Amino acid sequence: MSTAERKAREKEALKSLILKGAKKLFIEKGIDQTTIRNIADEIDYSVGTVYVYFKDKNAILHDLHSIGFHELGGYFKGLFAILDPMERLKEMGRVYIKFAMENQEMYDLMFNLKAPMEFLESSEEGGWNEGVETFGSVKTTVEQCMEKGHFKGHLAEPLSFMIWSMVHGMCSLEIRQRTKGVKFSKPESILFDGYKEYVKMIGKL
Protein backbone atom coordinates (compact mmCIF):
# COMPACT_ATOMS: atom_id res chain seq x y z
CA MET A 1 0.00 0.00 0.00
CA SER A 2 1.13 3.53 -0.65
CA THR A 3 1.69 6.09 2.06
CA ALA A 4 -1.05 8.29 0.66
CA GLU A 5 -3.51 5.42 0.89
CA ARG A 6 -2.57 4.68 4.48
CA LYS A 7 -2.91 8.35 5.39
CA ALA A 8 -6.32 8.48 3.81
CA ARG A 9 -7.36 5.46 5.83
CA GLU A 10 -5.99 6.98 9.02
CA LYS A 11 -7.92 10.16 8.34
CA GLU A 12 -11.10 8.13 7.98
CA ALA A 13 -10.28 6.22 11.16
CA LEU A 14 -9.89 9.38 13.19
CA LYS A 15 -13.07 10.81 11.73
CA SER A 16 -14.88 7.64 12.83
CA LEU A 17 -13.25 7.87 16.25
CA ILE A 18 -14.59 11.39 16.71
CA LEU A 19 -18.07 10.29 15.65
CA LYS A 20 -17.91 7.29 17.95
CA GLY A 21 -16.91 9.46 20.90
CA ALA A 22 -19.59 11.99 20.08
CA LYS A 23 -22.26 9.30 19.87
CA LYS A 24 -21.22 7.81 23.18
CA LEU A 25 -21.47 11.18 24.93
CA PHE A 26 -24.75 12.03 23.18
CA ILE A 27 -26.31 8.84 24.52
CA GLU A 28 -24.74 9.21 27.96
CA LYS A 29 -25.59 12.82 28.69
CA GLY A 30 -27.73 14.15 25.89
CA ILE A 31 -26.85 16.03 22.75
CA ASP A 32 -27.08 19.58 24.04
CA GLN A 33 -25.12 18.74 27.18
CA THR A 34 -22.23 17.55 25.01
CA THR A 35 -19.57 20.06 23.98
CA ILE A 36 -16.79 19.84 21.43
CA ARG A 37 -14.33 19.94 24.34
CA ASN A 38 -16.08 16.92 25.85
CA ILE A 39 -15.73 15.02 22.60
CA ALA A 40 -12.07 15.96 22.25
CA ASP A 41 -11.39 14.86 25.84
CA GLU A 42 -13.25 11.60 25.33
CA ILE A 43 -10.91 10.52 22.52
CA ASP A 44 -7.75 12.19 23.90
CA TYR A 45 -7.35 14.74 21.14
CA SER A 46 -7.45 18.53 21.29
CA VAL A 47 -10.38 20.70 20.25
CA GLY A 48 -8.42 21.94 17.27
CA THR A 49 -8.11 18.44 15.86
CA VAL A 50 -11.88 17.99 15.85
CA TYR A 51 -12.12 21.08 13.65
CA VAL A 52 -9.55 19.67 11.25
CA TYR A 53 -11.87 16.75 10.55
CA PHE A 54 -15.24 18.51 10.79
CA LYS A 55 -16.20 21.95 9.51
CA ASP A 56 -18.34 22.65 12.57
CA LYS A 57 -20.68 21.04 15.09
CA ASN A 58 -23.47 20.75 12.52
CA ALA A 59 -21.20 18.59 10.37
CA ILE A 60 -20.71 16.17 13.27
CA LEU A 61 -24.44 16.12 13.95
CA HIS A 62 -25.20 15.50 10.29
CA ASP A 63 -22.76 12.61 10.00
CA LEU A 64 -24.16 11.09 13.18
CA HIS A 65 -27.68 11.54 11.82
CA SER A 66 -26.61 9.54 8.76
CA ILE A 67 -25.22 6.83 11.00
CA GLY A 68 -28.59 6.80 12.74
CA PHE A 69 -30.32 6.10 9.45
CA HIS A 70 -27.89 3.30 8.79
CA GLU A 71 -28.82 1.80 12.14
CA LEU A 72 -32.51 2.22 11.35
CA GLY A 73 -31.75 0.33 8.16
CA GLY A 74 -30.55 -2.51 10.35
CA TYR A 75 -33.88 -2.58 12.16
CA PHE A 76 -35.72 -2.48 8.81
CA LYS A 77 -33.60 -5.27 7.32
CA GLY A 78 -35.75 -8.33 6.87
CA LEU A 79 -38.94 -6.30 6.64
CA PHE A 80 -39.24 -6.96 2.92
CA ALA A 81 -39.09 -10.66 3.61
CA ILE A 82 -42.69 -10.19 4.73
CA LEU A 83 -44.50 -10.59 1.44
CA ASP A 84 -47.97 -9.47 2.54
CA PRO A 85 -47.63 -5.66 2.30
CA MET A 86 -50.32 -5.11 4.92
CA GLU A 87 -48.47 -7.25 7.44
CA ARG A 88 -45.22 -5.55 6.47
CA LEU A 89 -46.74 -2.10 7.06
CA LYS A 90 -47.87 -3.11 10.52
CA GLU A 91 -44.49 -4.57 11.36
CA MET A 92 -42.76 -1.50 9.94
CA GLY A 93 -44.60 0.65 12.46
CA ARG A 94 -43.67 -1.65 15.32
CA VAL A 95 -40.00 -1.70 14.34
CA TYR A 96 -39.92 2.07 13.80
CA ILE A 97 -41.26 2.65 17.31
CA LYS A 98 -38.83 0.10 18.70
CA PHE A 99 -35.92 1.91 17.07
CA ALA A 100 -37.10 5.28 18.34
CA MET A 101 -37.46 4.05 21.91
CA GLU A 102 -34.15 2.19 21.98
CA ASN A 103 -32.26 5.09 20.36
CA GLN A 104 -33.97 8.21 21.60
CA GLU A 105 -31.13 10.67 21.16
CA MET A 106 -30.37 9.34 17.68
CA TYR A 107 -34.03 9.52 16.74
CA ASP A 108 -34.16 13.10 17.95
CA LEU A 109 -31.17 13.90 15.78
CA MET A 110 -32.67 12.22 12.74
CA PHE A 111 -36.19 13.62 12.88
CA ASN A 112 -36.33 16.53 15.31
CA LEU A 113 -33.14 18.53 15.53
CA LYS A 114 -32.56 21.35 13.11
CA ALA A 115 -28.79 20.90 12.87
CA PRO A 116 -28.65 18.09 10.26
CA MET A 117 -31.01 20.01 7.94
CA GLU A 118 -29.08 23.24 8.43
CA PHE A 119 -25.95 21.36 7.43
CA LEU A 120 -27.66 20.16 4.26
CA GLU A 121 -28.63 23.72 3.34
CA SER A 122 -25.06 24.95 3.75
CA SER A 123 -23.58 22.11 1.73
CA GLU A 124 -23.81 21.10 -1.91
CA GLU A 125 -25.25 17.66 -1.21
CA GLY A 126 -28.25 16.78 -3.29
CA GLY A 127 -30.79 16.55 -0.52
CA TRP A 128 -32.00 14.52 2.42
CA ASN A 129 -31.24 11.15 0.84
CA GLU A 130 -31.65 9.28 4.13
CA GLY A 131 -35.18 10.61 4.60
CA VAL A 132 -36.13 10.08 0.97
CA GLU A 133 -35.07 6.45 1.12
CA THR A 134 -36.83 5.69 4.40
CA PHE A 135 -40.05 7.33 3.28
CA GLY A 136 -39.71 5.45 0.02
CA SER A 137 -39.92 2.10 1.79
CA VAL A 138 -43.16 3.17 3.46
CA LYS A 139 -44.60 4.50 0.23
CA THR A 140 -43.68 1.36 -1.71
CA THR A 141 -45.42 -0.79 0.87
CA VAL A 142 -48.52 1.41 0.84
CA GLU A 143 -48.64 1.18 -2.95
CA GLN A 144 -48.44 -2.59 -2.76
CA CYS A 145 -51.30 -2.55 -0.25
CA MET A 146 -53.36 -0.55 -2.73
CA GLU A 147 -52.56 -2.96 -5.54
CA LYS A 148 -54.01 -5.67 -3.32
CA GLY A 149 -57.23 -3.69 -2.95
CA HIS A 150 -56.65 -1.90 0.35
CA PHE A 151 -56.89 1.83 1.07
CA LYS A 152 -59.65 2.42 -1.46
CA GLY A 153 -60.23 6.10 -2.12
CA HIS A 154 -56.84 7.09 -0.73
CA LEU A 155 -53.83 8.60 -2.47
CA ALA A 156 -50.61 6.65 -1.91
CA GLU A 157 -48.24 9.50 -1.24
CA PRO A 158 -50.23 11.63 1.19
CA LEU A 159 -51.50 8.50 2.93
CA SER A 160 -47.94 7.28 3.37
CA PHE A 161 -47.10 10.68 4.79
CA MET A 162 -49.95 10.39 7.29
CA ILE A 163 -48.91 6.91 8.37
CA TRP A 164 -45.36 8.14 8.86
CA SER A 165 -46.73 11.20 10.70
CA MET A 166 -48.77 9.04 13.03
CA VAL A 167 -45.88 6.86 14.10
CA HIS A 168 -43.40 9.72 14.17
CA GLY A 169 -45.88 11.83 16.11
CA MET A 170 -46.18 9.40 18.98
CA CYS A 171 -42.42 8.81 19.18
CA SER A 172 -41.81 12.52 19.07
CA LEU A 173 -44.34 13.34 21.78
CA GLU A 174 -42.84 10.62 23.96
CA ILE A 175 -39.22 11.66 23.45
CA ARG A 176 -40.01 15.34 23.93
CA GLN A 177 -41.77 14.56 27.22
CA ARG A 178 -45.29 15.47 26.11
CA THR A 179 -46.77 12.12 27.14
CA LYS A 180 -45.52 12.39 30.72
CA GLY A 181 -47.39 15.66 30.97
CA VAL A 182 -50.72 14.28 29.81
CA LYS A 183 -51.76 11.83 32.49
CA PHE A 184 -52.81 8.71 30.63
CA SER A 185 -54.73 5.95 32.41
CA LYS A 186 -51.90 3.54 31.62
CA PRO A 187 -48.90 5.85 31.08
CA GLU A 188 -46.41 2.97 31.15
CA SER A 189 -47.83 1.38 28.03
CA ILE A 190 -49.29 4.28 26.06
CA LEU A 191 -46.89 3.72 23.15
CA PHE A 192 -47.77 0.05 22.88
CA ASP A 193 -51.49 0.75 23.32
CA GLY A 194 -51.16 3.44 20.67
CA TYR A 195 -49.46 0.96 18.35
CA LYS A 196 -52.38 -1.45 18.79
CA GLU A 197 -54.73 1.33 17.66
CA TYR A 198 -52.44 1.93 14.69
CA VAL A 199 -52.77 -1.71 13.68
CA LYS A 200 -56.56 -1.59 13.99
CA MET A 201 -56.72 1.65 12.05
CA ILE A 202 -54.81 0.64 8.96
CA GLY A 203 -56.66 -2.68 9.04
CA LYS A 204 -59.92 -0.81 8.57
CA LEU A 205 -58.80 1.37 5.67
Added chain:
Amino acid sequence: MSTAERKAREKEALKSLILKGAKKLFIEKGIDQTTIRNIADEIDYSVGTVYVYFKDKNAILHDLHSIGFHELGGYFKGLFAILDPMERLKEMGRVYIKFAMENQEMYDLMFNLKAPMEFLESSEEGGWNEGVETFGSVKTTVEQCMEKGHFKGHLAEPLSFMIWSMVHGMCSLEIRQRTKGVKFSKPESILFDGYKEYVKMIGKL
Protein backbone atom coordinates in the same frame (compact mmCIF):
# COMPACT_ATOMS: atom_id res chain seq x y z
CA MET B 1 -55.70 52.27 45.18
CA SER B 2 -52.76 51.57 47.45
CA THR B 3 -49.17 51.93 46.45
CA ALA B 4 -48.60 48.22 46.93
CA GLU B 5 -51.40 47.43 44.52
CA ARG B 6 -50.05 49.78 41.88
CA LYS B 7 -46.58 48.31 42.22
CA ALA B 8 -47.95 44.82 41.85
CA ARG B 9 -49.72 45.90 38.68
CA GLU B 10 -46.55 47.53 37.35
CA LYS B 11 -44.62 44.35 38.03
CA GLU B 12 -47.15 42.37 36.03
CA ALA B 13 -47.01 44.95 33.26
CA LEU B 14 -43.23 44.72 32.95
CA LYS B 15 -43.40 40.93 33.02
CA SER B 16 -45.87 41.10 30.13
CA LEU B 17 -43.66 43.58 28.32
CA ILE B 18 -40.71 41.19 28.53
CA LEU B 19 -42.86 38.31 27.24
CA LYS B 20 -44.20 40.48 24.44
CA GLY B 21 -40.71 41.51 23.39
CA ALA B 22 -39.49 37.92 23.58
CA LYS B 23 -42.39 36.67 21.46
CA LYS B 24 -41.78 39.34 18.83
CA LEU B 25 -38.11 38.38 18.51
CA PHE B 26 -38.89 34.67 18.54
CA ILE B 27 -41.22 35.10 15.59
CA GLU B 28 -38.89 37.50 13.78
CA LYS B 29 -35.63 35.60 14.06
CA GLY B 30 -36.33 32.26 15.69
CA ILE B 31 -36.14 31.11 19.27
CA ASP B 32 -32.54 29.96 19.38
CA GLN B 33 -31.31 33.07 17.58
CA THR B 34 -32.85 35.22 20.31
CA THR B 35 -30.73 36.06 23.35
CA ILE B 36 -31.63 37.57 26.70
CA ARG B 37 -29.64 40.64 25.65
CA ASN B 38 -31.77 40.93 22.52
CA ILE B 39 -34.93 40.84 24.59
CA ALA B 40 -33.59 43.44 27.04
CA ASP B 41 -32.58 45.73 24.15
CA GLU B 42 -35.96 45.29 22.47
CA ILE B 43 -37.82 46.70 25.49
CA ASP B 44 -35.12 49.18 26.58
CA TYR B 45 -34.24 47.52 29.84
CA SER B 46 -31.00 45.95 31.02
CA VAL B 47 -30.25 42.25 31.13
CA GLY B 48 -30.34 42.32 34.91
CA THR B 49 -33.95 43.49 34.94
CA VAL B 50 -35.04 40.49 32.91
CA TYR B 51 -33.59 38.25 35.59
CA VAL B 52 -35.50 40.10 38.30
CA TYR B 53 -38.74 39.12 36.63
CA PHE B 54 -37.80 35.66 35.37
CA LYS B 55 -35.73 33.02 37.15
CA ASP B 56 -34.02 32.04 33.91
CA LYS B 57 -34.55 31.60 30.18
CA ASN B 58 -36.61 28.45 30.71
CA ALA B 59 -39.09 30.46 32.77
CA ILE B 60 -39.60 32.87 29.86
CA LEU B 61 -40.00 30.00 27.44
CA HIS B 62 -42.50 28.30 29.73
CA ASP B 63 -44.64 31.41 30.15
CA LEU B 64 -44.59 31.97 26.41
CA HIS B 65 -45.55 28.34 25.86
CA SER B 66 -48.57 28.94 28.12
CA ILE B 67 -49.49 32.01 26.07
CA GLY B 68 -49.28 29.80 23.01
CA PHE B 69 -51.84 27.42 24.49
CA HIS B 70 -54.08 30.37 25.24
CA GLU B 71 -53.84 31.37 21.58
CA LEU B 72 -54.57 27.81 20.50
CA GLY B 73 -57.63 28.06 22.72
CA GLY B 74 -58.72 31.00 20.60
CA TYR B 75 -58.48 28.85 17.46
CA PHE B 76 -60.42 26.06 19.23
CA LYS B 77 -63.13 28.43 20.46
CA GLY B 78 -66.34 27.68 18.67
CA LEU B 79 -65.34 24.09 17.96
CA PHE B 80 -67.84 22.77 20.52
CA ALA B 81 -70.59 24.62 18.71
CA ILE B 82 -70.29 21.78 16.20
CA LEU B 83 -72.63 19.23 17.74
CA ASP B 84 -71.78 16.26 15.54
CA PRO B 85 -68.62 14.93 17.24
CA MET B 86 -67.34 13.40 14.02
CA GLU B 87 -67.53 16.71 12.20
CA ARG B 88 -65.99 18.41 15.21
CA LEU B 89 -63.06 15.97 15.22
CA LYS B 90 -62.38 16.65 11.55
CA GLU B 91 -62.56 20.40 12.07
CA MET B 92 -60.36 20.11 15.15
CA GLY B 93 -57.63 18.60 13.00
CA ARG B 94 -57.97 21.35 10.40
CA VAL B 95 -57.81 24.11 12.99
CA TYR B 96 -54.88 22.48 14.80
CA ILE B 97 -52.87 22.37 11.57
CA LYS B 98 -53.88 25.94 10.77
CA PHE B 99 -52.63 27.09 14.17
CA ALA B 100 -49.36 25.20 13.78
CA MET B 101 -48.67 26.67 10.34
CA GLU B 102 -49.59 30.23 11.29
CA ASN B 103 -47.61 30.09 14.54
CA GLN B 104 -44.66 27.83 13.81
CA GLU B 105 -42.27 29.10 16.48
CA MET B 106 -44.99 29.04 19.12
CA TYR B 107 -46.00 25.53 18.09
CA ASP B 108 -42.40 24.42 18.35
CA LEU B 109 -42.24 25.87 21.84
CA MET B 110 -45.47 24.17 22.90
CA PHE B 111 -44.87 20.69 21.51
CA ASN B 112 -41.24 20.26 20.57
CA LEU B 113 -38.83 22.26 22.71
CA LYS B 114 -37.54 20.75 25.91
CA ALA B 115 -37.33 24.03 27.83
CA PRO B 116 -40.99 24.34 28.96
CA MET B 117 -40.98 20.76 30.28
CA GLU B 118 -37.64 21.28 32.01
CA PHE B 119 -39.12 24.31 33.69
CA LEU B 120 -42.06 22.22 34.92
CA GLU B 121 -39.71 19.64 36.43
CA SER B 122 -37.77 22.31 38.32
CA SER B 123 -40.93 23.98 39.66
CA GLU B 124 -43.63 22.87 42.04
CA GLU B 125 -46.45 23.31 39.54
CA GLY B 126 -48.84 20.39 39.39
CA GLY B 127 -48.11 19.33 35.84
CA TRP B 128 -48.58 20.16 32.19
CA ASN B 129 -52.08 21.57 32.60
CA GLU B 130 -52.08 23.14 29.13
CA GLY B 131 -51.37 19.80 27.48
CA VAL B 132 -53.82 17.91 29.68
CA GLU B 133 -56.62 20.30 28.79
CA THR B 134 -55.94 20.31 25.04
CA PHE B 135 -55.71 16.52 24.90
CA GLY B 136 -58.88 16.38 26.97
CA SER B 137 -60.87 18.17 24.28
CA VAL B 138 -59.72 15.60 21.71
CA LYS B 139 -60.50 12.71 24.03
CA THR B 140 -63.96 14.04 24.89
CA THR B 141 -64.79 14.35 21.21
CA VAL B 142 -63.54 10.85 20.47
CA GLU B 143 -65.65 9.49 23.32
CA GLN B 144 -68.71 11.22 21.92
CA CYS B 145 -67.96 9.68 18.52
CA MET B 146 -67.86 6.26 20.17
CA GLU B 147 -71.19 6.89 21.91
CA LYS B 148 -72.64 7.52 18.47
CA GLY B 149 -71.36 4.17 17.28
CA HIS B 150 -68.09 5.12 15.61
CA PHE B 151 -64.63 3.69 16.24
CA LYS B 152 -65.91 0.21 17.06
CA GLY B 153 -63.24 -1.98 18.61
CA HIS B 154 -61.07 0.99 19.57
CA LEU B 155 -60.11 2.33 22.99
CA ALA B 156 -60.89 6.01 23.46
CA GLU B 157 -57.68 7.14 25.12
CA PRO B 158 -55.03 5.46 22.99
CA LEU B 159 -57.05 6.25 19.86
CA SER B 160 -57.19 9.91 20.86
CA PHE B 161 -53.46 9.77 21.37
CA MET B 162 -52.98 8.36 17.88
CA ILE B 163 -55.18 11.02 16.31
CA TRP B 164 -53.24 13.70 18.14
CA SER B 165 -49.99 12.00 17.09
CA MET B 166 -51.03 11.95 13.46
CA VAL B 167 -51.79 15.65 13.28
CA HIS B 168 -48.88 16.63 15.49
CA GLY B 169 -46.58 14.40 13.48
CA MET B 170 -47.27 16.13 10.19
CA CYS B 171 -46.95 19.60 11.70
CA SER B 172 -43.75 18.62 13.43
CA LEU B 173 -42.19 17.10 10.31
CA GLU B 174 -43.11 20.23 8.37
CA ILE B 175 -41.80 22.69 10.96
CA ARG B 176 -38.59 20.73 11.50
CA GLN B 177 -37.95 20.73 7.72
CA ARG B 178 -38.39 16.99 7.19
CA THR B 179 -40.98 17.44 4.44
CA LYS B 180 -38.72 19.68 2.33
CA GLY B 181 -36.19 16.87 2.37
CA VAL B 182 -38.56 14.21 1.12
CA LYS B 183 -39.47 15.25 -2.40
CA PHE B 184 -43.24 14.96 -2.58
CA SER B 185 -45.04 15.06 -5.92
CA LYS B 186 -46.95 18.13 -4.72
CA PRO B 187 -44.71 19.56 -1.99
CA GLU B 188 -46.64 22.81 -1.81
CA SER B 189 -49.83 21.13 -0.62
CA ILE B 190 -48.62 18.05 1.23
CA LEU B 191 -50.11 19.26 4.51
CA PHE B 192 -53.51 19.88 2.98
CA ASP B 193 -53.39 16.63 1.03
CA GLY B 194 -52.39 14.88 4.23
CA TYR B 195 -55.32 16.47 6.03
CA LYS B 196 -57.68 15.11 3.37
CA GLU B 197 -56.34 11.63 4.07
CA TYR B 198 -56.89 12.27 7.78
CA VAL B 199 -60.54 13.07 7.10
CA LYS B 200 -60.99 9.94 5.00
CA MET B 201 -59.24 7.82 7.61
CA ILE B 202 -61.28 8.75 10.65
CA GLY B 203 -64.39 8.53 8.48
CA LYS B 204 -63.67 4.86 7.88
CA LEU B 205 -63.05 3.89 11.50
Added chain:
DNA sequence: ATTATTTTTGAACGTTGTTCATTTTTTGAA
Protein backbone atom coordinates in the same frame (compact mmCIF):
# COMPACT_ATOMS: atom_id res chain seq x y z
C1' DA C 1 -35.38 66.87 54.19
C1' DT C 2 -33.84 62.48 55.42
C1' DT C 3 -33.94 57.81 55.66
C1' DA C 4 -35.47 53.29 54.13
C1' DT C 5 -36.99 50.44 50.51
C1' DT C 6 -37.51 49.01 45.92
C1' DT C 7 -36.00 48.80 41.26
C1' DT C 8 -32.58 48.92 37.81
C1' DT C 9 -28.12 48.50 36.22
C1' DG C 10 -24.00 46.66 33.72
C1' DA C 11 -19.47 44.84 34.69
C1' DA C 12 -17.85 40.37 35.47
C1' DC C 13 -17.85 35.12 35.54
C1' DG C 14 -17.82 30.63 33.57
C1' DT C 15 -18.85 28.13 29.36
C1' DT C 16 -19.76 27.70 24.62
C1' DG C 17 -18.37 27.17 19.37
C1' DT C 18 -14.73 28.49 16.56
C1' DT C 19 -10.14 30.12 14.64
C1' DC C 20 -5.32 30.00 13.56
C1' DA C 21 -0.35 30.91 14.46
C1' DT C 22 2.64 27.79 16.46
C1' DT C 23 4.59 23.34 17.65
C1' DT C 24 5.13 18.49 16.96
C1' DT C 25 5.29 14.55 14.13
C1' DT C 26 5.97 12.18 9.90
C1' DT C 27 7.87 11.74 5.41
C1' DG C 28 11.28 10.71 1.75
C1' DA C 29 15.59 12.17 -0.67
C1' DA C 30 20.44 12.74 0.08
Added chain:
DNA sequence: TTCAAAAAATGAACAACGTTCAAAAATAAT
Protein backbone atom coordinates in the same frame (compact mmCIF):
# COMPACT_ATOMS: atom_id res chain seq x y z
C1' DT D 1 21.45 8.23 9.39
C1' DT D 2 20.34 13.16 8.59
C1' DC D 3 17.50 16.81 7.77
C1' DA D 4 14.45 19.99 5.30
C1' DA D 5 9.74 19.97 3.75
C1' DA D 6 4.95 18.55 4.35
C1' DA D 7 1.23 17.10 7.27
C1' DA D 8 -1.06 16.74 11.58
C1' DA D 9 -2.06 18.22 16.11
C1' DT D 10 -2.25 21.77 19.43
C1' DG D 11 -4.23 25.13 22.82
C1' DA D 12 -4.39 30.03 23.71
C1' DA D 13 -7.45 33.52 22.30
C1' DC D 14 -11.97 35.52 20.60
C1' DA D 15 -16.73 36.71 20.48
C1' DA D 16 -21.09 35.63 22.25
C1' DC D 17 -23.93 33.23 25.45
C1' DG D 18 -26.73 32.69 30.11
C1' DT D 19 -26.32 34.18 34.59
C1' DT D 20 -25.04 36.72 38.99
C1' DC D 21 -24.68 40.44 42.18
C1' DA D 22 -22.64 44.56 44.39
C1' DA D 23 -23.52 49.05 43.42
C1' DA D 24 -26.33 52.95 41.73
C1' DA D 25 -30.66 55.16 40.83
C1' DA D 26 -35.37 55.89 41.71
C1' DT D 27 -39.16 55.83 44.64
C1' DA D 28 -41.70 55.62 49.05
C1' DA D 29 -42.23 56.55 53.84
C1' DT D 30 -41.22 59.22 57.88
